[in-house]
Amino acid sequence: xxxxxxxxxxxxxxxxxxxxxxxxxxxxxxxxxxxxxxxxxxxxxxxxxxxxxxxxxxxxxxxxxxxxxxxxxxxxxxxxxxxxxxxxxxxxxxxxxxxxxxxxxxxxxxxxxxxxxxxxxxxxxx
Amino acid sequence: xxxxxxxxxxxxxxxxxxxxxxxxxxxxxxxxxxxxxxxxxxxxxxxxxxxxxxxxxxxxxxxxxxxxxxxxxxxxxxxxxxxxxxxxxxxxxxxxxxxxxxxxxxxxxxxxxxxxxxxxxxxxxxxxxxxxxxxxxxxxxxxxxxxxxxxxxxxxxxxxxxxxxxxxxxxxxxxxxxxxxxxxxxxxxxxxxxxxxxxxxxxxxxxxxxxxxxxxxxxxxxxxxxxxxxxxxxxxxxxxxxxxxxxxxxxxxxxxxxxxxxxxxxxxxxxxxxxxxxxxxxxxxxxxxxxxxxxxxxxxxxxxxxxxxxxxxxxxxxxxxxxxxxxxxxxxxxxxxxxxxxxxxxxxxxxxxxxxxxxxxxxxxxxxxxxxxxxxxxxxxxxxxxxxxxxxxxxxxxxxxxxxxxxxxxxxxxxxxxxxxxxxxxxxxxxxxxxxxxxxxxxxxxxxxxxxxxxxxxxxxxxxxxxxxxxxxxxxxxxxxxxxxxxxxxxxxxxxxxxxxxxxxxxxxxxxxxxxxxxxxxxxxxxxxxxxxxxxxxxxxxxxxxxxxxxxxxxxxxxxxxxxxxxxxxxxxxxxxxxxxxxxxxxxxxxxxxxxxxxxxxxxxxxxxxxxxxxxxxxxxxxxxxxxxxxxxxxxxxxxxxxxxxxxxxxxxxxxxxxxxxxxxxxxxxxxxxxxxxxxxxxxxxxxxxxxxxxxxxxxxxxxxxxxxxxxxxxxxxxxxxxxxxxxxxxxxxxxxxxxxxxxxxxxx
Numbered sequence: 001x002x003x004x005x006x007x008x009x010x011x012x013x014x015x016x017x018x019x020x021x022x023x024x025x026x027x028x029x030x031x032x033x034x035x036x037x038x039x040x041x042x043x044x045x046x047x048x049x050x051x052x053x054x055x056x057x058x059x060x061x062x063x064x065x066x067x068x069x070x071x072x073x074x075x076x077x078x079x080x081x082x083x084x085x086x087x088x089x090x091x092x093x094x095x096x097x098x099x100x101x102x103x104x105x106x107x108x109x110x111x112x113x114x115x116x117x118x119x120x121x122x123x124x125x126x
Numbered sequence: 127x128x129x130x131x132x133x134x135x136x137x138x139x140x141x142x143x144x145x146x147x148x149x150x151x152x153x154x155x156x157x158x159x160x161x162x163x164x165x166x167x168x169x170x171x172x173x174x175x176x177x178x179x180x181x182x183x184x185x186x187x188x189x190x191x192x193x194x195x196x197x198x199x200x201x202x203x204x205x206x207x208x209x210x211x212x213x214x215x216x217x218x219x220x221x222x223x224x225x226x227x228x229x230x231x232x233x234x235x236x237x238x239x240x241x242x243x244x245x246x247x248x249x250x251x252x253x254x255x256x257x258x259x260x261x262x263x264x265x266x267x268x269x270x271x272x273x274x275x276x277x278x279x280x281x282x283x284x285x286x287x288x289x290x291x292x293x294x295x296x297x298x299x300x301x302x303x304x305x306x307x308x309x310x311x312x313x314x315x316x317x318x319x320x321x322x323x324x325x326x327x328x329x330x331x332x333x334x335x336x337x338x339x340x341x342x343x344x345x346x347x348x349x350x351x352x353x354x355x356x357x358x359x360x361x362x363x364x365x366x367x368x369x370x371x372x373x374x375x376x377x378x379x380x381x382x383x384x385x386x387x388x389x390x391x392x393x394x395x396x397x398x399x400x401x402x403x404x405x406x407x408x409x410x411x412x413x414x415x416x417x418x419x420x421x422x423x424x425x426x427x428x429x430x431x432x433x434x435x436x437x438x439x440x441x442x443x444x445x446x447x448x449x450x451x452x453x454x455x456x457x458x459x460x461x462x463x464x465x466x467x468x469x470x471x472x473x474x475x476x477x478x479x480x481x482x483x484x485x486x487x488x489x490x491x492x493x494x495x496x497x498x499x500x501x502x503x504x505x506x507x508x509x510x511x512x513x514x515x516x517x518x519x520x521x522x523x524x525x526x527x528x529x530x531x532x533x534x535x536x537x538x539x540x541x542x543x544x545x546x547x548x549x550x551x552x553x554x555x556x557x558x559x560x561x562x563x564x565x566x567x568x569x570x571x572x573x574x575x576x577x578x579x580x581x582x583x584x585x586x587x588x589x590x591x592x593x594x595x596x597x598x599x600x601x602x603x604x605x606x607x608x609x610x611x612x613x614x615x616x617x618x619x620x621x622x623x624x625x626x627x628x629x630x631x632x633x634x635x636x637x638x639x640x641x642x643x644x645x646x647x648x649x650x651x652x653x654x655x656x657x658x659x660x661x662x663x664x665x666x667x668x669x670x671x672x673x674x675x676x677x678x679x680x681x682x683x684x685x686x687x688x689x690x691x692x693x694x695x696x697x698x699x700x701x702x703x704x705x706x707x708x709x710x711x712x713x714x715x716x717x718x719x720x721x722x723x724x725x726x727x728x729x730x731x732x733x734x735x736x737x738x739x740x741x742x743x744x745x746x747x748x749x750x751x752x753x754x755x756x757x758x759x760x761x762x763x764x765x766x767x768x769x770x771x772x773x774x775x776x777x778x779x780x781x782x783x784x785x786x787x788x789x790x791x792x793x794x795x796x797x798x799x800x801x802x803x804x805x806x807x808x809x810x811x812x813x814x815x816x817x818x819x820x821x822x823x824x825x826x827x828x829x830x831x832x833x834x835x836x837x838x839x840x841x842x843x844x845x846x847x848x849x850x851x852x853x854x855x856x857x858x859x860x861x862x863x864x865x866x867x868x869x870x871x872x873x874x875x
Contacts, residue, residue, distance in 0.1 A: 033742070058819075058864075058865060059676065059695060059696075059697040059815070059865075060697060062697065062744070063697040063742040063743065063744060064742065066741075066742055066744055066788070066791055067741055067742030070741045070742070070791070071741065087823070087824075087825060090825055091815070094746075094765060094766070094767060094768075094815075095744075095746060095765035095787065095788045096764070096765045096785060096786050096787030096788060096791075097765075097787065097788070097791070099785070099787075100787060100791075100792070103791070103792065
C-alpha cells in the first residue's frame with residue numbers, strides 16, 4: 001500500500017535496468033506499466049527489473065510483470081527479474097512463471113542477468 | 127539582571143545561530159515600530175516573537191484595567207477560544223495578580239502542580255510551564271504578558287530578559303504613557319487615571335465610547351459632548367452626553383458641517399458661540415453652549431471619527447491649551463483604543479469563523495452516507511448560525527427537479543411546509559451563482575407572497591447556492607423572524623458552509639453511485655453458502671479486502687456423484703476484476719458439465735481468458751472434481767496455492783497441487799492432473815494467497831499456522847473450520863486484511 005514507490009531506469013551497456021524502490025502493488029503498478037511501455041516504445045527488447053528493494057508484490061504487481069513479459073515476448077524480447085526476495089520467488093513459482101524462460105527469466109543477481117544477453121539490440125533472435 | 131541578553135542569545139543558540147540572529151533582527155524591527163508608535167504591531171510582535179524564537183508555544187497579552195478587575199486578552203497566539211473566554215478567571219491567583227501587583231516577572235515551571243483557582247484554566251489549555259511578565263509604564267501595570275509552554279521548560283535568564291525587553295517595548299509604545307507626559311496638573315491625576323481606565327474598556331465599542339466620553343467631560347469640566355464615528359453614510363453620533371435623547375440618532379452628512387470639516391481637514395476646531403451660519407452652516411451651536419472643541423479621531427490611515435466637548439456659558443471658555451490637551455490626552459488615545467478594539471474584534475471574529483468552519487468540515491466529512499451528511503449539515507447550521515428555520519434544497523440528479531433534502535425549525539413541519547417556504551429559492555435565475563441575502567422577505571420579489579414565510583413570521587433570509595464544478599446542485603437556506611437577521615459574519619459562515627456542504631454531498635453521492643455498482647457486483651458475484659454434498663461436509667468463508675473482491679469459489683453439481691469445486695483468484699481489486707470473475711464463473715458453469723477432466727477444463731478456460739481479457743489479466747485457479755461414490759478427488763492447478771489435505775487418522779499434512787501456469791498468460795498452456803482420495807475425517811482446505819499473506823509476512827510461518835489449526839480443529843465441522851482459519855487470519859489486522867481471502871473446507875464424513 002505504498003504510494004511512494006520510485007522507479008529508476010539505469011542503463012547497463014544499452015540494457016535498461018528498472019530499479020523499483022517500494023512495494024509493487026495496486027497503487028504503483030500503473031506507473032511500472034508506463035515505465036516499461038516507454039522503454040519498449042524506445043525499441044528496447046531486453047529489460048531487466050531489479051527487485052532488490054521490493055518488499056511486497058501483490059497480484060496487481062504480478063499482473064504488471066506479466067504485462068511487461070507479454071509485451072516483450074510479442075516483439076521477441078525478454079524480461080528478466082533480478083534480486084527477487086523469497087516471497088516474490090514463491091509467488092512467481094506458484095504462478096508457474098519460473099519455468100517459462102521464453103516469457104520471463106529470473107536471475108539471482110544483476111551481473112548474471114547481464115551475462116546472459118538475449119540478443120544484440122535491434123536484431124532478431126537467432 | 128545586568129547581563130547583555132544579546133551575548134547570551136548568540137552564545138546559547140541550540141538550534142543554530144541563524145535563528146538567534148534572525149531574532150535580533152526582529153527585536154530591531156520591534157524597536158523601530160516602537161519608535162514610530164505602532165501599538166498594534168508591537169502588541170502583535172509581543173505575542174508572536176517568543177513563539178517563533180523562544181521555547182514558548184502559546185502567548186497572551188492580558189490587559190489589566192485595574193487591580194482586582196477581570197483581565198481581558200488584547201492579543202494572543204495559539205490559545206483556544208475557551209481559554210480566552212476564561213481569562214477573567216485568572217484574577218485573584220498568585221501568578222497574574224501577583225505579577226501585576228509586584229511588577230516583577232514570575233516563572234512557573236510546573237503549572238499542573240498548582241492548586242490555585244486558575245490551575246484548571248491552565249490545565250484545560252495544557253500549559254505545563256509559563257512565564258508572566260508585567261508591562262509597566264509610569265509606575266502602573268498596564269498589562270501582563272503570559273508566555274506558556276505545553277511541555278516542562280525552565281526558562282533561561284536570557285529568555286526572561288528577552289521577554290522583559292518585549293514588555294518594555296509594549297509599555298513604551300503605549301500612547302497612554304505619552305498621555306502622562308508633560309504638563310499634567312497634579313490635581314487632575316486621578317481623573318486622568320479614570321480616563322485611562324475607561325480607555326482600556328475592550329468588551330464593547332459603545333461602552334468604550336460612552337465611558338471615555340463621561341470621563342473626558344469630567345476631566346475637561348465640560349457639560350456635554352459626543353463621540354461621532356465616521357461611516358460611509360456620514361458621521362454618526364455613537365455616544366453622547368448632556369445633549370438629549372435626539373442626539374444619539376443624529377447623522378451628519380453635509381460636507382460643510384463641523385463634523386465633516388474636521389474629518390476632511392483632519393484638524394481640531396475650537397468654536398465659540400454663538401456660531402454664525404456663514405461660518406459653519408448647519409452647525410449652529412445650541413444656545414446654551416458657549417464654547418466647544420471638535421477633535422479628530424485619527425486612525426492609521428483612515429479617519430475614525432471625532433470627539434466633541436462643550437462647555438455652557440457658566441464655565442470658562444475653552445482656549446488653545448485646552449484644545450491641545452484634548453487632542454493629545456483624550457482624542458489620540460481614544461483613537462488607538464478604538465482601533466485596538468476593532469482589531470481585537472476582528473481577530474476574535476476571524477478565529478471564531480475559522481474554528482467553526484474547521485468544526486463543520488470535520489463533522490460533515492466524517493461520513494459518506496448522504497442522509498447522515500445532510501443531518502450533520504443541519505445540526506451544524508443550527509448550532510453555529512442563529513436561524514429560526516433552515517434547510518437544504520437539492521436538484522434531483524435524474525429528473526433535475528428541485529426537492530427539499532432536509533430542513534429543521536418548523537414546529538411539526540412536514541416536507542410540504544418546508545417546500546412551501548423554501549421553493550421560491552428555485553425561482554432565482556439560473557445564472558445566479560452568488561448568495562442572496564434577503565433583509566426583508568415581504569419586500570423581495572421571489573419571496574414576496576410566500577404564505578409559508580408569512581405564517582411562520584419569518585422576515586429575513588439567506589439563500590446560498592451549492593456549487594459543484596461551477597454547476598448549481600442546490601441551495602442552503604436560513605430564515606429568521608427578525609428583519610435583517612443575518613449579520614455579515616453569519617453570511618460569511620453560511621457561504622463557507624455551503625462550499626463544504628456541496629463537497630460533502632457530492633462525495634456522498636459519488637460514493638453512493640459507486641457503491642451501488644459495487645454492491646450490485648458484490649451481490650451477484652460474492653460466493654455464498656454452498657449446496658450440501660452427500661457424505662461430505664463443505665464450509666466456506668469469503669472476506670473481500672475492498673468492496674468488490676477478486677477471489678471466488680464455486681461448487682457445481684456435475685452429476686449424481688460428481689461435484690466440481692473451484693477456487694480462483696483474479697488479478698486486481700476493482701470493477702474490472704469483478705467483470706473477470708463474472709466471465710470466469712459463468713463460462714465455467716457452462717463448460718464444466720461437458721469436460722470431465724480438470725486439466726482439460728483448465729486448458730479450455732485458459733484459452734477463453736487469454737482471448738477475452740486484456741494482456742495483463744490473469745487468474746489463478748484450483749479446479750477439482752470430487753467423486754462421492756469412490757471418495758476420489760481429481761484436481762488440477764493453474765498457478766494456484768496448493769490445497770492442504772489433513773489425513774486425520776495419521777495426523778499428517780499433504781500439499782496437493784500440479785505444476786501449471788496462471789490462466790490467461792500463455793495461449794496454449796497445458797496442465798496436468800492428479801487424483802487423491804478424501805477418506806472419512808480427512809479435511810481438504812482450499813484457499814487464496816490472501817490467507818497466507820494475512821497470516822504472516824513469511825509464508826512458511828503462515829502455512830504452519832494453518833497446519834496446526836487444521837490439526838487442532840480436526841473434530842470441528844467444515845464450516846467451523848473455515849471460520850476459525852479466517853479468524854486466525856484477521857486477528858493480526860486491525861481493519862480488513864490487505865488482500866481478499868477465500869477459504870473452502872471439505873471434510874469427509
